[in-house]
Amino acid sequence: MHIHVLGAGAGGGFPQWNCNCFNCDGLRKGTIKATKRTQSSICVSGDGVNWVLFNASPDVLQQIQDFAPLQPGRAVRDTGIQAIVLIDAQIDHTTGLFMLREGKVKREIYCTDMVYGDLTSGNQILNILGHYCGVNHHNVPIDGKTSFTIPNVPNLKFTAVALKSAAPPYSPHRNDPHPGDTIGVLIEEISSGKKCWYSPGLGEIEPHLPELMNQADCIMVDGTFWTDTEMLDLGLMTKTARSIGHNPQFGKGGMIEELDKFGDVRKVLIHINNTNPILREDSAERAVLNEHKIEVAYDGMDIIL
Template sequence: MRITILGSAAGGGFPQWNCNCRNCAGLRAGTLRAKPRTQSSIFVRPDAGDDGVLFNASPDILEQIRSQRALQPARALRDSAIAGVVLIDAQIDHATGLFMLRERTAPLPLWCTDPVAQDLSQGNPVLRVLSHYCGVARQTIPIDGSPFELPGLPELSFRALALSGKAAPYSPHREHPVAGDNIGVTIRDRKSGKSLFYAPGLGAVTPPVFDAMAQADAVMVDGTFWSDDEMLRLGVGSKRAHEIGHLPQSGAGGMIEWLNRLPAGTRRMLIHINNTNPILDEDSAERATLARAGIEPCEDAMTLQL
């Protein structure tokens, strides 16, 4: 299968429109060696054929489609390679882009958990709004580990795992999590047997999560914050990383420690990188720490073949 990183940043992108932290200001001024990033999303397709699965629809989806020819194969007057959309959660930066797909000529095939569908029908009624346009053909993602697949893509299989994390801030279960608010997904190519574990929002690595990571050929996991107090220390937020559902990379029990425990051949990648994270600075000590550990920060337009 072929995996394209459409966007690799957390909500707001990089640089964030209203932020003048060291990273954002340095990128704008050209004094920081870093690459701009749009909000996180990936596109996965089999080795044969044009159609694939969009994981998360970020507010930057139109820009991402324009920059990636693979998503617009131009086989007909109205066309798209997006055979279906899988939502990891109901966060604004992962679901608002659904509005931009409203010109479809048929209902949008959408896979999400029941809690996510509830949030996108009530607190942020994206699905109800789309019913006035193309409509939505929604399917439930099982979170008991049962495999599922998307019609027209029999080469790929998927398994979802409920994660420790936070529902969207507008959700009634923001402070009272329910299983399915956030998921990680193992994507397997049936022909090659290779797999990717994808979890852009991850609050804790539980034994089932680590097992899924250890069994995958590549992992693409939460890279939001370097440190737990990052937002507090920089004066751009009032909560710690773990309070908003993200496991930081550094510190005891951080993401780096967990990634270092994986089998030697596992490809390790970080996605959903916040604009404040020092790993965006390619000359930083934190970036060098990742390099020594064999961990890659995702970049927009990066491709991976498994």
């Protein structure tokens, strides 16, 4: 199984267009050791030819340009992308669908009923896309037991589970969370049995998750914030990391402590906010992650299982 990180940043990417925090300012001026990141997305293949795109970030066109296997190769109008799985309905994971409107082949969209509802009501991306290429919606089961496969994507199967989280600000049920607003997915290569757990939005390791995560050879999870009060401390937000659905890395019950429980498997943080000090490769915070054998995803990162 080939997992390619198209984008490793959180909403806004790194540097964020309107941010002058230490990280963003330092990256622009070249005064910190860091690399830019586009907004969070991965693609996965079991044969190196047919790919599943996980989320469609606002940077999707640049991400496709940077990864040849997704580009046209077999016909005048073509792509290696056979389907798109949406983890949630957040702006930074769905706006790129607008950029994939060209052509006459309907986009195969896999998402939960809750996400489909948000993207046809509060933010009508899928309705608008229907006026261009068209959409085939496939409901994703979220019981953590029912696996599904995707036509034209050989050798892969997927098992999704609901995660505790908040719906997007535009959602009709923003303040009334429902199962399926956000999911985590166990991706399995059928021939080898190798598995990757993917959850770029993860507020906590809920009791029903270890059963799936313990199966994984690679765990790729939410790396948005270093501390729970990161945005508060910088004066950029009035809410904590956990209150908006992201478990921070540092502190009691944080992602470092939780990931240590999964033993000697590959562990990778993705969806990293521009304010997070782990973006600085020589930071003390990055050194802590290195001690715990936790990697920080970057654009262009390849994981072969």
